[in-house]
Amino acid sequence: MCQVDEDYRDGLERAEVPSVSKKCVKCKEASAAVVIRAGDTYCRGCFKEYFIHKFRAMLGKNRIIFPGEKVLLAVSGGPSSCSMLSQVQEGLSQNAHKKLRFSPGIVYIDEGGAVGLSVEERRRTVAELRAVFKATGFPFHIVPLEQVLDLPSSVVVTAPSDSEKSASDYKAAVDRFIQSDGGGCLTTQDQEQTSLPEVQESNTQLLQQLIGSAKTLTARQDLLNTLRQHLLVHTARTEGYSKLMLGDNCTRVAVKLLTSISLGRGAQLAQDTGFSDSRYGDIILVRPMRDYSAKEIAFYNYMFSVSSVVIPTLDTKTTDKASIQRLTESFVTKLQADFPSTVSTIYRTSEKLQTACKSSSTAEHSDRCLLCMCALDTAVENASAFQATLTSEQLSQTKSAGATGTESPRQNPAPVELESTPSTGRCCSSGGAEDCGRAESGGGCCSSAKEPEIPSLKSLLCYSCQLTIKDMSSVERLPQYILSEAQRRHRRSQMREEISEFLLDDGDAGD
Incomplete structure (x- = not known):
């Protein structure tokens, strides 16, 4: 039996905990200033060199951003996006060893307005960020989220993209850039800035009603992320940018991966967490900070005075169980504190994921989700997890409806109408006293003043977005550009059904 006071216990080797008293693992001379992981101790100079090299290596390894391209940096004011802005500014400086070759904008x-901040608080935040943006010398655009209510329907339509570019095309672009003496640098005319446009109070109220129509915080966050991404893509298109750079770090990617699985977005993981995302066609989303952990970014910002702005969000001051996103973030961060390889393990798993559905860059408009713009994952066989989920849901609803003769609203809440509202038999023309005859036959009313019907959204959404819409009290609060595109797709689908007997199948096309 082992005894606590055995003599051999004193001879056991104890694990050596890294500390700042050790030497730098790279230069072997200076004292360590930061400990990133177990055994990774860096001095101040080597840590900065390591941090900058990782950013350049991520861009150079993928070769997605070509020389001379206009790249829009999405900066939210947080530590990760501000660190990304600092890296781009460092790469374009005159003393950079290998300068970046693209033209950035912010x-x-x-x-x-969505989180309930007052006008004074919003102006104060914008003033702080404007000072940060002016110091970079890059052109920047400050866009209120209320503008998402006035977006065109083209935002949820994939624009045609250029053909796939090879490595030889990249080398040719580099040669042309060098011969032009770096003509992609910013000029004085390009360094224009925009202030926060005037926002009408009515638009702010409509936005708050839209976000508030989602009954759960999980659905609100998912809806807000979708609207924000639509507005970012629209801004990039209107301003002439071809790439959109996001500040998602390694910790954020790990949390997003587990959250997406919990929300039923398994088929879209490759687009949601990958380095590049081409779901929008002409605008490619890039995540160059996905190799950095939140700890590395925090150390770099503190040591080299990279300023950031604290801005409240929807889940600020909420409990860990307030939403699926918040619960997943709490789980990953707490597990990371005891097991330092948690985030890196999840992140490395995300690098190996590929979508099994039709590629988002090749899928047709009708085969894409109306909200997230990814390929639909609902067109599956009967023996699938998706069909099993739908069958279980239908059976549970049938059983609960037949259990009691009178249903209480608390037990069986009224579902959100995802289908189109049937039109009444009355015609609204000529004072509404007569019937035009088309309403009863299902052809609709002849009056042009009649409000357009809201078509079925269920067939136009992926499984995850269907769950988000189900949590909304009314789909009528969705922005008009989404409803207009839904009507267009619905009409196109009806037209296709009408002429289906005259269309050739894919198998007959080759005969």
Whole structure:
């Protein structure tokens, strides 16, 4: 039996905990200033060199951003996006060893109206960020989230993209850039800035009603992320940018991966967490900070005075169980504190994921989700997890409806109408006293003044977005550009059904 006071216990080797008293693992001379992981101790100079090299290596390894391209940096004011802005500024400086070859711009989406901030608080936040943006010398755009209510329907339609570019095309672009003496640098005319446009109070109220129509915080966050991404893509298109750079770090990617699985977005993981995302066609989303952990970014910002702005969000001061996103973030961060390889393990798993559905870059408009713009994952066989979920849901609803003759609203809440509202048999023309005859036959009313019907959204959404819409009290609060595109797709689908007997199948096309 082992005894506590055995003599051999004193001879056991104890694990050596890294500390700042050790030497730098790279230069072997200076004292360590930061401990990133177990055994990774860096001095101040080596840590900065390591941090900058990782950013350049991520861009150089993927070769997605071509020389001379206009790249829009989505800066939210947080530590990760501000660190990304600092890296781009460092790469374009005169003393950079290997200068970046693209022309950057900055965009900030002001979400103060969605989270309930006052006008003074929003102006104060914008003033702080404007000072940060002016110091970089890059052109920047400050866009309130209320502008998402006035977006065109083209935002949820994939624009045609250029053909796939090879490595030889990249080398040719580099040669042309060098011969032009770096003509992609910013000029004085390009360094223009925009202030926060005047926002009408009515638009702010409509936005708050839209976000508040979602009954759970999980659905609100998912809806807000979708609207923000639509506005970012629209800004990039209107301002002439071809790439949109996001500040998602390694910790955020790990949390997003587990959250997406919990929300039923398994088929879209490759687009949601990958380095590049081409779901919008002409605008490619890039995540160059996905190799950095939140700890590395926090150390770098503190040591080299990278300023950031604290901005409240929807889940600020909420409990860990307030939403699926918040619960997943709490789980990953707490597990990371005891097991330092948690985030890196989840992140490395995300690098190996590929979508099994049709690629988002090749899918047709009708085969894409109306909200997230990814390929639909609902067109599956009967023997699938999705069909099993639908069958279980239908059986549970049938059983609960037949259990009691009178249903209480608390036990069986009224579902959100995802289908189109049937039209009445009355015609609204000529004072509404007569019937035009088309309403009873299902052809609709002849009056042009009649409000357009809301078509079925269920067939136009992926499984995860269907869950988000189900949590909304009314789909009529969705922005008009989404409803207009839904009507267009619905009409196109009806037209296709009408002429289906005259269309050739894919198998007959080759005969």
